[in-house]
Amino acid sequence: MHQETTSVTTPDLGFGWGASGLIFAVLMIIALWKVFTKAGRPGWAAIIPFYNAYTLLKVAGRSGWWLILLLIPVVNIVIAIIVSIDVAKAFGKSGVFGFFGLFLFSIIGYLIIGFGQARYTAPPTANA
Incomplete structure (x- = not known):
C-alpha cells in the first residue's frame, strides 16, 4: 500500500501574521x-x-539603570509588571x-491613557 502525503503551503498565512x-x-x-x-x-x-x-x-519614576534588569529573563517580567503599575x-x-491594562493588554491600556482624559503627575522619584 502506497500512501501519498501532500503539503500545503499558504503564503497568505505568513503575510497575515506579518501584517498583524x-x-x-x-x-x-x-x-x-x-x-x-x-x-x-x-x-x-x-x-x-x-x-x-x-x-x-523615566515616566514611571524609575532609574534608567532598570533597563539592564529588563534584559534578564524572568526578572524582566517582574520589572515590566512593576513599571506598568507605576505608569x-x-x-x-x-x-x-x-496590571491588566498596561501589562496584559498593552495596546488597549496605552491607547486609553494616551487618548483619554488621564493626566500625568510625575512620581516623587522621577528624575529628568
Missing part, C-alpha cells in the same frame, strides 16, 4: 507617542528601540489597571 505584527507595532508606537507627550517627554522616543523602554522607565499610578489609574 506591523499593525500591532504601529498602534503601540502611536499609543506610546501620546503617553510620552502627555508626560512631557519627546513623542519620537516611542520609535527608538531601548530608548523607548528607558523613556517609559498607571502616574496617570491617576489603579494598580489593577496597570
